[in-house]
Amino acid sequence: MSVSTSQALEYLQGLPGMTQAKLYTQPSAALAIFRRMLPHLAKTIVMAMLYMPKPFPATDLDLWLRPDARRYATMHRDLAMSVLESLHIITTAQEKQGPKAYSLSKDFAKSLKNALTGGGNHSSFGVPINDHDRQEVSIAFLDDYARTQWETILYYMVGSAGTAIAGNHSISSGTKTLLSIGGFVEMKLNRTVITQTGFTFLLQEVNAQVWSLLIVYLENAPTLNMDEVDVLSFLFMLGSLELGQAYSTANLTATQQHMLDDLNDFGIIYRKNVQSSRFYPTRLATTLTSDAGALMSESSSFQNALRSGSESKGYIIIETNYRLYAYTTSLLQIAVLNLFTRLSTRFPNLVSGKLTKESIQRAISYGITSDQIISYLTTHAHPQMQKTVPILPPTVVDQIRLWQIEGDRMRATPGFLMQGFDLNAYTDVSNYAEALGVLVWKSDAKRSFFVSKIDQISAYIKGSQKGKKGE
Amino acid sequence: MPRATKGVLIQADASIKAILVKIDSEQHNAFIIEDLDDETLVVKEGKLAELQQRLKDKLKDTIKEAEDSGSD
Structure with a gap:
């Protein structure tokens, strides 16, 4: 999943259930969410459940996981289910005494079926006009x-x-x-x-x-x-x-x-x-809901770049002495370079300048990170530079990073400090956090650890406590 | 019973961390929630920017910037 769609996913997850439900009545919305926003395992689960007439017992879902990969699989299943539940695509139906079961949101299921089979009478995918336009738009x-x-x-x-x-x-x-x-x-x-x-x-x-x-x-x-x-x-x-x-x-x-x-x-x-x-x-x-590169992202759609002329090809050359030459006439590109470069000369088709400690640190003080600068330079590197591996001179890359470290001497991670576990629970929960990739810091001696996200952890703790009471 | 505290984890060199602790004690413990070890602290989320600024000011006094040749 790319950065761009995860942004949209986060937004969707924050919407109230009613809004989501209304949205799901549109087949195009259901299809777009299914296709582009769900994790792979979530897609599989939704697909499997799509034509199930009855709610799907949670124990059956557990059977799908291979026992020899249980720990890994459980983690992925939890992730998939938490996304699906926060989107209200799947609801947990628990009858009294009965086993826990999942069911697919009716609207979502209906819309997705319509989208996949082309059924229903709706104009959710737009109404094309086929008659000839007086002025052709290419x-x-x-x-x-x-x-x-x-x-x-x-x-x-x-x-x-x-x-x-x-x-x-x-x-x-x-x-x-x-x-x-x-x-x-x-x-x-x-x-x-x-x-x-x-x-x-x-x-x-x-x-x-x-x-x-x-x-x-x-x-x-x-x-x-x-x-x-x-x-x-x-x-x-x-x-x-x-x-x-x-x-x-x-x-x-x-x-x-x-x-x-x-x-x-x-x-x-x-x-x-x-x-x-x-x-x-x-x-x-x-390209809003697809992986294909949108029109100006040079790196991802090279064909596109070829078609739209020299402008969107790579244009930056950096030498090991931090000098930078950019073959561009675009004011936008020059303005962007000016954010982190000391530009000195401008020619009809070229600007030249130098990356200096001052210029990089100025950019960092604006909130640009060294990684952003490096990735910008990499994606916009001149075709001649892209022939070499690595693309940018290592000295320059290292120096940009060092300049940044010099600026910030402490690493700050917002999140939650978890304390007060007994030994077993500490080992168990911190390992789980590590497997999820949210563990930032831990101390075995103090039995406390720091996580960047808490939703799944707290669900996990609650789950394991329930399990204990049941025993 | 496990409990969670919201905050910002700060990881820094021992020397920098010592300065942070000093700033905190000068400001009547306005920043630090928990002092974890020699290189780790948890501070209040809303106070992070202020703490960073104060650290910068402190460092400006103590560390001299190497002179940049700046030749083109």
Whole structure:
């Protein structure tokens, strides 16, 4: 599961059960969640349960686990079940005296069946318009449109507001407000200044960026009198549309009609004008719920990069003496480099500069991490550099890390300190925490340990206590 | 009975940790929840930023930055 979809998953898990239930009545939403958000084992469980007429006893689920791999398998099952339960896809039905059993949410099951078999009468996957448009909209055009819109937003964030790139593409006041609500930028003395969250956002993969922005959009939907469920199901629908195909706006709800304008601003969909009765999803939309690279992420979709010209190929060369040369004319890319490089000269197709302790530490003080810088440089490395292994000179990579360590001398991990166990429970629970990968620190002498996440641990402790009482 | 305490785990060199403990005692124990060992502490979540800032200020006084040649 990629970073971008896990973000969306976290958001979904935080929604109230009612909202989730409403969402599941849309086959496209059910399919998108099933396909892209669930862990693999959860998918298997859902698939197995889909056509079961009766609730599924918990003891039967245990039988599926191989006894020789029980510990490992139990952990994965717990993870899968906790995701499914927090999404309310699976509910635990426990009758008096009867054994514990699971059942699949009715709405979810029905929608997923419809989505898989193509049954039902719904327009959840969009209504395509097949008649010929007077002006043909090509895929290349859509890519270009999406890239321009999205880059404009990013460029605005880097803090050069006011000077629009390449002509008259400016971002709307709605988008500006959204960026400041999301905490990506803040206004200081009438100037837009990027924040720490904004930097993290900027260095993410495009797909993750889109989701981050859309989640802010979703969180603010109620204040704009928009129905959260409508917004979400529209987004999931967009994820299932086909690139280059026109879709009708006729069957959309009022909320969704309103969204079209905003999404048009983001470059997620394209409309010729506000009255147009058709819209085209761009690559930003169709990759919302898929693994395929969105249009500007050079590393993941190389073909795409080839098609869209030299701009999106790697362009950065770094020498072992920390000098950096970037073959680019894009103001956005230059602005991003300027965040952590001391740029000295600019030529028509090249900027050059140097990574210095000062420039890296300045970036770190903004909240960019050394790993983010390194991964940015790696993914955008010039094709000539990508031929070598490792791609970046090791001295430079090490030095960037050292500069960061020099800045922060302590490692901080938010979480929970667990204390007060007897010996057996301590060993058992701390091993479980370690297997889950949430254990940060432990002390055998004090019988205490520190975990970064507590949900599964507390469930595990409760479970083992119940087991003891039963004995 | 097991119990969980919410906080931020700080892992640092023994020397840095000693400075943190000193800051805490100067500020009437405003930061530290639990002193675990020579290199580990748990501090209050809301106070982390302030603690980091105070540590930075302290270090500025004690450590001299090596001069950067800065030649291009």
